Structure formats: C-alpha cells, structure tokens
Amino acid sequence: xxxxxxxxxxxxxxxxxxxxxxxxxxxxxxxxxxxxxxxxxxxxxxxxxxxxxxxxxxxxxxxxxxxxxxxxxxxxxxxxxxxxxxxxxxxxxxxxxxxxxxxxxxxxxxxxxxxxxxxxxxxxxxxxxxxxxxxxxxxxxxxxxxxxxxxxxxxxxxxxxxxxxxxxxxxxxxxxxxxxxxxxxxxxxxxxxxxxxxxxxxxxxxxxxxxxxxxxxxxxxxxxxxxxxxxxxxxxxxxxxxxxxxxxxxxxxxxxxxxxxxxxxxxxxxxxxxxxxxxxxxxxxxxxxxxxxxxxxxxxxxxxxxxxxxxxxxxxxxxxxxxxxxxxxxxxxxxx
Amino acid sequence: xxxxxxxxxxxxxxxxxxxxxxxxxxxxxxxxxxxxxxxxxxxxxxxxxxxxxxxxxxxxxxxxxxxxxxxxxxxxxxxxxxxxxxxxxxxxxxxxxxxxxxxxxxxxxxxxxxxxxxxxxxxxxxxxxxxxxxxxxxxxxxxxxxxxxxxxxxxxxxxxxxxxxxxxxxxxxxxxxxxxxxxxxxxxxxxxxxxxxxxxxxxxxxxxxxxxxxxxxxxxxxxxxxxxxxxxxxxxxxxxxxxxxxxxxxxxxxxxxxxxxxxxxxxxxxxxxxxxxxxxxxxxxxxxxxxxxxxxxxxxxxxxxxxxxxxxxxxxxxxxxxxxxxxxxxxxxxxx
DNA sequence: ATGAAAGCGCTAACAT
DNA sequence: ATGTTAGCGCTTTCAT
Numbered sequence: 001x002x003x004x005x006x007x008x009x010x011x012x013x014x015x016x017x018x019x020x021x022x023x024x025x026x027x028x029x030x031x032x033x034x035x036x037x038x039x040x041x042x043x044x045x046x047x048x049x050x051x052x053x054x055x056x057x058x059x060x061x062x063x064x065x066x067x068x069x070x071x072x073x074x075x076x077x078x079x080x081x082x083x084x085x086x087x088x089x090x091x092x093x094x095x096x097x098x099x100x101x102x103x104x105x106x107x108x109x110x111x112x113x114x115x116x117x118x119x120x121x122x123x124x125x126x127x128x129x130x131x132x133x134x135x136x137x138x139x140x141x142x143x144x145x146x147x148x149x150x151x152x153x154x155x156x157x158x159x160x161x162x163x164x165x166x167x168x169x170x171x172x173x174x175x176x177x178x179x180x181x182x183x184x185x186x187x188x189x190x191x192x193x194x195x196x197x198x199x200x201x202x203x204x205x206x207x208x209x210x211x212x213x214x215x216x217x218x219x220x221x222x223x224x225x226x227x228x229x230x231x232x233x234x235x236x237x238x239x240x241x242x243x244x245x246x247x248x249x250x251x252x253x254x255x256x257x258x259x260x261x262x263x264x265x266x267x268x269x270x271x272x273x274x275x276x277x278x279x280x281x282x283x284x285x286x287x288x289x290x291x292x293x294x295x296x297x298x299x300x301x302x303x304x305x306x307x308x309x310x311x312x313x314x315x316x317x318x319x320x321x322x323x324x325x326x327x328x329x330x331x332x333x334x335x336x
Numbered sequence: 337x338x339x340x341x342x343x344x345x346x347x348x349x350x351x352x353x354x355x356x357x358x359x360x361x362x363x364x365x366x367x368x369x370x371x372x373x374x375x376x377x378x379x380x381x382x383x384x385x386x387x388x389x390x391x392x393x394x395x396x397x398x399x400x401x402x403x404x405x406x407x408x409x410x411x412x413x414x415x416x417x418x419x420x421x422x423x424x425x426x427x428x429x430x431x432x433x434x435x436x437x438x439x440x441x442x443x444x445x446x447x448x449x450x451x452x453x454x455x456x457x458x459x460x461x462x463x464x465x466x467x468x469x470x471x472x473x474x475x476x477x478x479x480x481x482x483x484x485x486x487x488x489x490x491x492x493x494x495x496x497x498x499x500x501x502x503x504x505x506x507x508x509x510x511x512x513x514x515x516x517x518x519x520x521x522x523x524x525x526x527x528x529x530x531x532x533x534x535x536x537x538x539x540x541x542x543x544x545x546x547x548x549x550x551x552x553x554x555x556x557x558x559x560x561x562x563x564x565x566x567x568x569x570x571x572x573x574x575x576x577x578x579x580x581x582x583x584x585x586x587x588x589x590x591x592x593x594x595x596x597x598x599x600x601x602x603x604x605x606x607x608x609x610x611x612x613x614x615x616x617x618x619x620x621x622x623x624x625x626x627x628x629x630x631x632x633x634x635x636x637x638x639x640x641x642x643x644x645x646x647x648x649x650x651x652x653x654x655x656x657x658x659x660x661x662x663x664x665x666x667x668x669x670x671x672x
Numbered sequence: 673a674t675g676a677a678a679g680c681g682c683t684a685a686c687a688t
Numbered sequence: 689a690t691g692t693t694a695g696c697g698c699t700t701t702c703a704t
Contacts, residue, residue, distance in 0.1 A: 002394075002454065004681055015691045020683055028689060047453040051396075052681035054387045055696050058338075062435075067421060080417040085403060085438055092442040099398075099435050102421055106428040117383040118338065228623040257623045264625065284620040287564040287593050289600065340697055351675045356699055364673060388697035391680050 003046045012040040023048060054119075061096050063087070063310060064111050064123040066133065069104045078283060079299060083147060086303025087124060094311035096121065103129060112136050122310045124303075127161075143313035145306045149197065150323075160313065160322040162306040166197035169295035169328035170204030170249060173277045176293075176330055177247045178212050182275050185209065186245035188234055188259065190226035190252055201251050201279065220245055224255070232258030239266050239274070247275030247336060253282040253294055256335070260288075275336030291333035298326050339382045348376040359384060390455075397432050399423070399646060400447050400459040402469065405440045414619060415635060419483060422639025423460060430647035432457065439465060448472050458646045460639075463497075479649035481642045485533065486659075496649065496658040498642040502533035505631035505664035506540030506585060509613045512629075512666055513583045514548050518611050521545065522581035524570055524595065526562035526588055537587050537615065556581055560591070568594035575602050575610070583611030583672060589618040589630055592671070596624075611672030627669035634662050 001007075005019045012019070014037065021029045022037040040046075054060055065087060067080055084100070091098045099120075101107040114120045115136050123137055127148025137144045138158065145160035170187075177185050187205040190198050202221070209216045219241065222234035231250060238245060239262060250256040256278035263274045270276050270290055278285060281296035305324055312319050337343075341355045348355070350373060357365045358373040376382075390396055401423060403416055420436070427434045435456075437443040450456045451472050459473055463484025473480045474494065481496035506523075513521050523541040526534050538557070545552045555577065558570035567586060574581060575598060586592040592614035599610045606612050606626055614621060617632035641660055648655050 002681090005683095006681080016682080017684085017692080018690060021690085024683080030689060033689075045452065047449045049391070049453055049455065049681055050450075051387055051390045051455060052696090053683080055385070055391050055680090055698090056682045056684090058696065060387075067417065067424070069421065078414065078416075080420075081403065081415070084416075084420075084436060085405065088403070088436060088438040088443055089440065092437070092440075092446050097435055097446070098437075099433055100420060100424060101428070101434075102424040104425065104428075107424055110428050110433070113383045114386075116381070117385055119385065119387060254620070254623060257620065261625050282620070284590070284593070284618070284624075287590060288620075288624065289597050338697090341699095342697080352698080353675060353677095353700080354673090357674085360699080366673060369673075385697055388680090389699080391682090391696090392698045392700085394680065 003044045005046075005048065008037065008040050008044055008046050011044065012037050058118070060119050060121045062099050062114075062120055063091055063096050063307065063314075064099050064101060064114070064120045066101050066103050066107070066111065066123070066125055066129050068126060068128060069102050069107075082299035083303035083306075086300035086305075087307040088303075089300075090304045090307035090311065094308070094315075096307075096311060096314070098307075103133075108133055115140050115142050122314045124306050124310060125159075127163075143310055145310045145313070147302055147306050149200070156323070160306075160309045160319060160324075162302050162309065162324045162326065163197070164297040164302065164326045165328045166200035167204040167207070169279060169297070169330070170201045170251075171208045172328075172330045173249050173279075173293075173295060174205055174208035175212070176332065177249070177275055177277065177336060178208070178214070180275070180336060182247040182336070183214065184220070184243070184246045185214070186220035186222070186238055186248040188222040188224060188231050188248060188250050188255055190224065190255065192223055198251060205249060217243075219243065226252045226254065228254045228258040228261075230258070231255035232262045235259040235262035236265070239263065239268065245274070247277070249277045249279075251279055253278035253280045253285050253292060256292055256294070257288070260335070271334065271336045277336055281331050285331075286333065290335045293333045293335045294331050296329045296331050298328075301326055339380045341382075341384065344373065344376050344380055344382050347380065348373050394454070396455050396457040398435050398450075398456055399427055399432050399643065399650075400435050400437060400450065400456045402437050402439050402443070402447065402459070402461055402465050404462060404464060405438050405443075418635035419639035419642075422636035422641075423643040424639075425636075426640045426643035426647065430644070430651075432643075432647060432650070434643075439469075444469055451476050451478050458650045460642050460646060461495075463499075479646055481646045481649070483638055483642050485536070492659070496642075496645045496655065496660075498638050498645065498660045498662065499533065500633040500638065500662045501664045502536035503540040503543070505615060505633070505666070506537045506587075507544045508664075508666045509585050509615075509629075509631060510541055510544035511548070512668065513585070513611055513613065513672060514544070514550070516611070516672060518583040518672070519550065520556070520579070520582045521550070522556035522558070522574055522584040524558040524560060524567050524584060524586050524591055526560065526591065528559055534587060541585060553579075555579065562588045562590065564590045564594040564597075566594070567591035568598045571595040571598035572602070575599065575604065581610070583613070585613045585615075587615055589614035589616045589621050589628060592628055592630070593624065596671070607670065607672045613672055617667055621667075622669065626671045629669045629671045630667050632665045632667050634664075637662055 101111040122143035125146045224230035278294035285292040345352045437447040458479035461482045560566035614630035621628040
C-alpha cells in the first residue's frame with residue numbers, strides 16, 4: 001500500500017492537516033508536534049504526491065523544453081546535451097521538473113495541449129523554434145524564456161532570453177588577429193538568418209576592422225551555411241585571388257575545418273601562411289591539427305541561467321534583467 | 337476559467353460520466369451521444385487534465401531519463417541529444433512524457449523520490465548510471481530499460497536493454513582492412529570497463545584476426561582512454577617500433593584523430609602508409625582530412641527502441657526480445 | 673445507454 | 689495549535 005499523508009497522520013495520532021502543515025513549514029505548529037510528525041515521515045519514508053498537490057493547488061512544477069527535430073549541423077556537437085544539463089541543474093534547485101519535447105508534429109501537439117490545460121509551469125524555447133508554439137505560449141500567458149536572441153519586438157516584451165555575446169566573440173577574434181600582425185582578415189559567415197547569432201557575429205567582424213582602421217572589403221566576406229563543405233569552397237575561391245586574405249575568421253568550427261582543408265589543398269600552411277579562427281569551441285577543436293583557436297560559449301550556463309530566470313518568472317519574482325547576454329571567451333590555440 | 341469535463345457536460349446537457357466515457361471510447365455510449373459530446377469538446381477545445389487522471393487512476397505517464405553529469409569525452413558529440421530525440425519520438429507515439437534528470441545528487445534525489453511515490457511509469461538508464469538509482473528502481477519494480485549493455489545477471493533478468501553490435505562493428509572494420517590488403521593491424525582500445533562496449537569492440541578485433549588466420553600480437557593492442565591525447569601517445573610508440581602496424585583500428589573517432597596526428601608527426605601519410613578506422617561516426621568524422629572511415633551506430637534508433645520497449649513494459653505487453661542489439665554500419669571513407 | 677456519487681491525495685478555509 | 693471538511697478534475701462502480 002502507498003504511504004499517504006493519512007497513513008502518517010494515523011500513525012502519529014494527528015490529523016492530515018497537521019501533516020500537511022509540517023510538510024509546508026506552516027508556522028502554526030508546535031515544535032514538539034513537528035518533531036513527532038517528522039519522525040513518522042522518516043520512518044515511513046513518506047513522500048507527498050506531487051500529482052495530488054498539483055491538482056489541489058492548480059499549479060504545475062513542470063518546465064517544458066523543446067529540442068529541434070532536425071539537429072542540424074550547428075548543433076552537431078554537445079550543444080543540446082550541455083544546455084539541458086544546465087537546465088536540469090537549475091530546475092532541480094528550484095524544485096521544478098524538466099520535460100522534453102521535440103518540435104516534430106507529435107511533440108508540438110503534445111506540449112501545446114499541456115500548455116493549454118495549464119499543466120506546464122513554464123517553457124524554454126530555442127530561438128529557432130517555429131511560430132505555432134510561441135503563439136500558444138503567448139496566448140496562454142505561460143512564462144517563457146528563449147535560449148538565443150529574440151528578434152520580434154512583442155516577444156521581447158513578454159519573454160525572457162539568454163544569449164551569448166556573439167558580437168564580442170568575433171570582435172575579439174579579429175582584434176587578436178590584428179594584434180598578432182595579421183592585416184588582411186576575411187570572414188565567412190553562416191546562415192544570415194539573424195537567429196543563432198549569425199548577424200551579430202558578422203557585425204563583430206565589421207566593427208573590429210573599422211575600430212582598427214582596416215578596410216572591410218566585400219570580397220573578404222563570404223556568406224554560406226554552417227557547413228564545412230560550403231565554407232571550404234568559399235575559402236578556396238578567396239585564397240586563389242591575388243588579394244588573398246592572411247587570416248580568416250569563421251562563424252563556426254566546422255567551417256574553420258573547411259578553411260584549413262582549402263588552405264592545405266592550395267599548399268598554404270596554417271598558421272604559417274594563413275591564420276584561422278573558429279567559433280563554438282566544439283569538442284574536436286582542441287584535437288585537430290593545428291589545434292583551433294576559437295570562441296567558447298558557456299553552453300551549460302546558458303541553460304542554467306535560462307532555467308533560473310524561468311523559475312523566477314514562475315514564482316512571480318521580479319526579474320532584474322530579462323535579456324541576459326553571457327560573455328564569450330577567446331580560446332587561443334595554434335591556428336593563428 | 338478552466339474548461340473541465342463538467343463544463344462540457346453541462347453545455348452538452350449530459351453528465352460528467354458520459355463525457356468521460358466518450359473520451360475513453362467506452363462502448364456503452366450511443367453514437368448520437370458521442371457525436372454531441374465530441375462537438376462540444378471541439379467547440380470548447382477541451383483537454384482532460386492528466387493530473388486529475390493520474391490521481392484517479394494511480395498511474396503515471398511519465399518516463400524518466402537520466403543523463404550523466406559529467407558528459408565525458410565519450411559523449412562529447414551529439415550522442416545524448418540524438419538518444420533523447422529518439423526517445424522523445426517514441427514517447428509521444430505512446431502518449432507518454434519524457435522527464436529528464438541529471439545524475440547529480442540533486443537530480444538523483446529528485447527521481448528517487450518520484451519513483452518511490454510511483455510517479456514515474458518507467459525509466460531509461462544509461463549503462464554507466466551508478467548503483468543507487470538502479471537499486472531504487474529494482475526495489476520499486478519500476479519498468480526499466482538500459483541504453484547499453486547490462487553486465488549484472490540479476491539486472492538482465494528484470495531490465496530490458498538496447499545496445500549496438502560493437503563486436504560486429506570492429507570485426508567488419510578489421511575485415512575491411514584485411515580485404516584491402518592490410519595485414520599488420522593494431523587496435524587501440526578505450527577504457528576497458530566493459531561498459532560502453534569497450535570489451536566487445538576489442539573482442540571483435542581479436543575474432544576477426546583469428547578468423548582470417550592473422551596473428552594477434554600483444555604489442556599491437558593498446559589500452560587507453562576514450563581520449564585523443566592518450567591514443568596519440570600509444571600510436572606514436574607503436575609506430576616507432578620496427579614491427580610497426582600498417583593499420584590501426586580505434587575504439588573511438590577522437591582516438592583516431594590522435595593516431596592520425598601521431599602518423600603525420602612521424603611523417604607517415606594516411607591512408608598511404610597507415611590505414612586508420614574510428615568508431616562512432618562523430619559529426620566531424622566526414623569533415624577531417626582525410627575523411628575518416630568509421631563505424632556508425634544508429635543512435636536515435638537506440639533511444640527510439642528503448643522507449644518503445646519501455647512503453648510495452650509499462651502497458652504490460654509481452655516483450656519478444658528484451659535485450660535488443662542494433663546493427664552497426666561500416667562507413668567507408670578515405671582513411672584506409 | 674446514462675446518471676449519481678464516491679474517492680484518488682492533497683491543502684486551505686473554517687471551526688474549535 | 690490542531691481538527692474537520694470541502695473540493696481540485698477525473699474515472700468507475702452502482703443504480704436506473
């Protein structure tokens with residue numbers, strides 16, 4: 001038989017109400033009583049049913065998180081695992097629970113229903129999660145924080161967000177290159193959809209060149225995908241021109257891989273003839289030859305902060321800063 | 337105000353019981369009535385509360401999944417994201433919900449309590465998850481399937497498992513090398529803890545050599561960690577001996593990276609002077625130079641099958657095969 | 673075929 | 689300070 005508050009109450013010779021009060025630290029209960037009840041709770045190893053609690057209180061302690069179905073190139077590495085373990089940590093700290101859904105039709109429908117019936121306390125979305133869910137979340141007034149940047153004005157008002165300093169990351173990459181003596185610096189961007197920080201990274205590049213009085217030539221800016229092969233082709237073309245760059249900054253480590261490959265094909269050595277910098281500090285970055293200089297984002301922390309902010313929103317606490325931008329860090333290795 | 341069965345009932349001019357019957361496809365309800373109630377349900381966009389349902393039925397539709405806190409080297413790539421998206425898919429197919437916990441103290445404690453109060457319908461564990469939880473799961477009789485291999489006899493009786501054909505993967509790697517003309521083939525193993533398939537992979541190597549009448553020299557077997565640097569050192573030592581191997585098979589792609597690096601340092605070209613094969617088909621495998629021949633495991637499918645099996649167990653269905661071994665596939669690229 | 677009513681485990685208003 | 693009681697939304701006997 002299941003141990004309920006009733007079981008505890010009877011054994012302790014008190015009423016269920018008292019057990020409940022002890023559990024919820026209600027001040028109106030004598031120390032003596034508290035001890036007595038606690039003792040029985042321990043003996044019976046009683047754990048209150050969060051289901052009953054949810055039903056009674058008409059609340060939920062469940063945080064929903066959606067992972068994109070197509071874990072594309074950009075997320076190829078441990079990105080989502082890391083985000084999630086950050087979320088998990090924060091979530092258990094605040095006595096919430098994490099429930100995961102995919103953005104597949106089945107997954108979206110599931111979370112949609114749960115939101116509509118108020119069985120989700122709050123949600124964490126990735127900035128690429130498509131509209132339908134955002135709309136449901138908005139309509140329902142469900143607390144929500146998005147991981148990444150929010151473009152939409154209205155969304156920014158209601159949602160929280162946790163992103164990283166994409167601009168600064170690339171800015172410091174370029175700065176590092178300049179200080180190391182490189183002058184002709186190219187940039188290969190990923191998708192130009194503003195999401196995933198693509199736009200900000202490009203702006204970081206442009207700003208750094210400008211601040212250091214360097215010209216920003218359009219031939220030295222390539223726009224592709226967050227993909228190695230495409231980056232390789234772009235790099236190959238750039239490196240074969242008369243005015244070839246001395247260094248190239250990539251929006252992504254995979255793309256840096258492509259650039260290195262292009263360089264070696266043409267017979268250029270890295271970092272000797274060409275400096276290369278990536279972005280993400282993917283797992284393999286330190287293990288390739290040459291070890292890749294890149295920008296690290298605090299992925300776990302993103303998840304942690306997002307969940308923490310969400311917990312605050314759920315509890316109705318004041319949020320000091322609802323759009324967090326976490327610092328990125330340049331990891332200098334051997335590729336430039 | 338929340339729409340409940342009561343709301344629907346009143347609007348349709350029937351009792352709550354009837355609404356419930358319609359929802360649960362109870363045969364004792366006239367078609368006419370069914371239509372009438374369904375219409376109202378649609379109009380009101382009514383969704384039954386799974387909380388109330390759980391309380392009444394004393395069941396749960398929640399599947400728990402634990403991710404290791406220390407996402408070690410082995411899991412560096414998208415392993416857990418992929419497993420999880422597989423689980424998610426299956427889980428929503430069976431109208432279950434996925435809840436994620438970390439193996440941190442906070443996380444374990446949380447899931448432990450939920451299991452003990454029967455609020456978890458079943459759990460999916462990784463084969464490295466430490467004892468405490470397994471014990472709780474066992475004691476509580478909670479359906480459980482583990483991702484990976486189960487060593488413990490008793491555990492094998494009660495738990496289900498989904499693993500991959502580690503043995504065959506390495507066997508076919510070695511076979512492929514032999515057929516390509518390589519004779520002196522070395523193997524660098526990861527951790528020898530049987531978990532994570534380490535042991536089976538090594539045995540696949542040994543069996544292949546034996547089956548093709550090749551000698552298995554102990555100098556050609558290295559045991560390290562699932563780590564690039566250690567593999568590099570081992571490879572360097574092997575390659576500097578008189579009797580240096582013509583090819584080396586690694587327990588892991590990262591380790592293959594280390595071997596390639598060792599080779600290039602010594603001036604050996606891959607695949608010219610040395611063939612290299614990895615394991616996992618990590619995201620970067622196809623993008624390095626040379627593109628790595630490796631063994632792919634169907635990671636998403638592992639998650640999918642695990643969740644499917646668990647769903648069967650939860651529903652009390654007969655399980656045909658409670659220890660699934662999914663096939664691995666040799667992906668031939670340019671490194672041998 | 674449908675309705676009335678009890679009860680899952682919990683909390684909070686009300687009573688003492 | 690403690691007990692009594694109603695009720696959260698649902699399903700399921702038991703009547704009819």
